[in-house]
Amino acid sequence: MIDLTVVKVGGNVIDDPEKLNDFLDAFSNLNGKIVLVHGGGKLASDLAGSLGVQTKMVDGRRITDAENLKLVTMVYAGLINKNIVAALQALGVNAMGMCGADLDLIRAEKRSNSKVDFGFVGDITAVNTLALCKQIECNSVLVIAPITHDGNGQLFNTNADTVATEVAVALSRFYKVKLVYSFEKLGVLINPDDDSSVMPVLSSEKCAEMVKLNKINTGMLPKTQNAFYALSKGVEEVVIGNFVSIETNHSSGTQIVNS
Numbered sequence: 001m002i003d004l005t006v007v008k009v010g011g012n013v014i015d016d017p018e019k020l021n022d023f024l025d026a027f028s029n030l031n032g033k034i035v036l037v038h039g040g041g042k043l044a045s046d047l048a049g050s051l052g053v054q055t056k057m058v059d060g061r062r063i064t065d066a067e068n069l070k071l072v073t074m075v076y077a078g079l080i081n082k083n084i085v086a087a088l089q090a091l092g093v094n095a096m097g098m099c100g101a102d103l104d105l106i107r108a109e110k111r112s113n114s115k116v117d118f119g120f121v122g123d124i125t126a127v128n129t130l131a132l133c134k135q136i137e138c139n140s141v142l143v144i145a146p147i148t149h150d151g152n153g154q155l156f157n158t159n160a161d162t163v164a165t166e167v168a169v170a171l172s173r174f175y176k177v178k179l180v181y182s183f184e185k186l187g188v189l190i191n192p193d194d195d196s197s198v199m200p201v202l203s204s205e206k207c208a209e210m211v212k213l214n215k216i217n218t219g220m221l222p223k224t225q226n227a228f229y230a231l232s233k234g235v236e237e238v239v240i241g242n243f244v245s246i247e248t249n250h251s252s253g254t255q256i257v258n259s
């Protein structure tokens with residue numbers, strides 16, 4: 001099988017022009033088949049604050065009422081997605097920006113298996129693998145925003161780590177997939193207050209222990225849940241780390257391992 005890398009980049013990198021430039025530079029130098037999934041939660045929260053729209057996160061996921069859905073659609077599928085595509089075009093990468101509604105790429109249903117009502121938050125029900133593969137085989141570099149749809153005209157907000165995971169899982173039927181959750185730190189930290197305490201590997205047992213001790217919390221919760229799910233569903237290699245350091249300083253980040 002041909003190698004393919006799915007890279008997810010999050011809000012803290014996207015919100016910092018220098019970090020974003022470094023990330024996109026490193027991304028544009030990657031060889032082979034590659035897909036980019038982006039978040040942008042930080043910019044959405046900042047903008048919500050300045051517009052007087054209330055933001056509430058539960059377990060790393062945004063409660064998305066109708067006002068928040070309008071805002072995140074504009075921010076993720078508009079501003080951030082198009083800026084990333086333009087920046088990649090400037091670096092010679094033939095990027096194509098999409099959200100889950102484009103080409104019926106990612107379908108979702110309202111998140112319901114929770115005590116909390118998350119509003120217009122979608123859990124993914126289907127990925128259009130054929131459409132993804134067609135674009136990849138045409139050498140387009142897909143840049144996917146975390147907005148999904150239900151096929152009946154309703155858009156949903158979906159955690160970007162989850163979008164990257166489901167895309168990676170779907171593509172692993174046809175490619176040998178490496179999935180990198182890139183964020184501002186060098187990996188999962190054993191001590192969240194010490195940036196140098198990167199764990200080279202993380203097993204599910206160790207992760208559960210750290211969650212209990214509250215050493216893995218907020219945005220790292222969906223990241224680790226998704227990482228173990230990806231590994232169990234056929235993704236060849238899963239890493240949580242800093243893409244620029246992985247590519248330029250040969251840092252290994254945190255490798256997700258079975259048990």
Ligand SMILES: Nc1ncnc2c1ncn2[C@@H]1O[C@H](COP(=O)(O)OP(=O)(O)O)[C@@H](O)[C@H]1O
Nearest residue numbers: 010011012183187188189192215216217219220
């Ligand atoms: N053990 C941990 N190691 C590293 N980061 C952690 C840990 N526990 C919680 N975090 C938090 O998780 C955040 C990453 O999640 P998130 O903010 O969703 O990132 P992104 O938006 O880049 O995907 C880090 O910035 C950090 O504050």
Ligand SMILES: CC(=O)N[C@@H](CCC(=O)OP(=O)(O)O)C(=O)O
Nearest residue numbers: 010011039040041061062159160
């Ligand atoms: C449902 C849900 O929480 N959606 C996320 C989508 C963006 C995201 O995941 O952005 P980061 O990768 O930067 O965190 C949100 O609105 O924050």
